[in-house]
Amino acid sequence: MNAHKETEITMDMKLKNIMSSSLPPIARRAYHYLRAEYDRQFYERPSTAYRRRIAERSELPGFQVYAETLCANGGVVVPNFFGPKRLAEMRVEFERLVATNPPNREAEAERSVHIATSRFSETALFSKLLFEPSLLDLVQYYWGKPVVLNGTGGTRYEPAELEDSGSNQWHHDGKRKQARVFIFMSDVPEDGQCTKYVPGSHLTYHYDVSHSRLKQDEVLRAGKPACCAGSAGSIAIFDTNCAHRADRNTGPRRDTWNYSFRAPGPISTDLSPVPTLHPDVTKTLNKEQRRIVRIV
Numbered sequence: 001m002n003a004h005k006e007t008e009i010t011m012d013m014k015l016k017n018i019m020s021s022s023l024p025p026i027a028r029r030a031y032h033y034l035r036a037e038y039d040r041q042f043y044e045r046p047s048t049a050y051r052r053r054i055a056e057r058s059e060l061p062g063f064q065v066y067a068e069t070l071c072a073n074g075g076v077v078v079p080n081f082f083g084p085k086r087l088a089e090m091r092v093e094f095e096r097l098v099a100t101n102p103p104n105r106e107a108e109a110e111r112s113v114h115i116a117t118s119r120f121s122e123t124a125l126f127s128k129l130l131f132e133p134s135l136l137d138l139v140q141y142y143w144g145k146p147v148v149l150n151g152t153g154g155t156r157y158e159p160a161e162l163e164d165s166g167s168n169q170w171h172h173d174g175k176r177k178q179a180r181v182f183i184f185m186s187d188v189p190e191d192g193q194c195t196k197y198v199p200g201s202h203l204t205y206h207y208d209v210s211h212s213r214l215k216q217d218e219v220l221r222a223g224k225p226a227c228c229a230g231s232a233g234s235i236a237i238f239d240t241n242c243a244h245r246a247d248r249n250t251g252p253r254r255d256t257w258n259y260s261f262r263a264p265g266p267i268s269t270d271l272s273p274v275p276t277l278h279p280d281v282t283k284t285l286n287k288e289q290r291r292i293v294r295i296v
Ligand SMILES: O=C(O)CCC(=O)C(=O)O
Pocket: 155, 167, 168, 173, 180, 193, 194, 195, 196, 240, 244, 245, 246, 247
């Protein structure tokens, strides 16, 4: 993000905080409620016409079925989205990133490796894959409007039986509507280390996003969890507003890269700072791609 834009966002946040904290408690609650309600009614609302345009241009076989499943359930897996050649390239790049990742004792204790968003600028391959047309088509159809990149990173889970904590327990991400794409670089079996989510729970609107951990018995009462499982090369897309969790167990090592997308212009939950792309990829972007990575 350029410094000017960053200052603008920080000032905007400061202004909002000053405004909100100068109000009496009841007015403050009403102010926050109205802002969230605006996001619910306008910001998150999909446009049918936009969805139609995306569906017409998409070249992904079975696009409509995947897109409708995603909209209805809040999650979908597209098997073998990437072929063997792309998968092999991704695996080599992922191994390089793992081998050069800074030590992290907390992650090591959990038998995992997290490639941070800040390393996105080091990877031309994952910077490029962000613009995979069919991947973006599914995400844009889901949102029903243009989207922007809100986060990215990689994760390796080694086999490990862990206590519930962090992502390894039921939660939503506290951002409301947000589509996250996982690229599987290893096979992810149903009973392996898959992400679980409750279909339909993406439609719950959390006015208060300050508490995002969920109680297991309440989550399981709401529905049977689905699994983001598939063979290497598949992608899973789910809305992180769903009740979801990572399942850590002694299933095979799981390697994934992820991208998260929201639409521009929320007023009650800020976008995350935009991840910086690899400079070689930035040079090649067209207008639409620059908009997605918020380069104006
Ligand atoms: O890595 C996973 O399986 C799930 C991670 C998670 O909770 C998330 O993406 O918000």
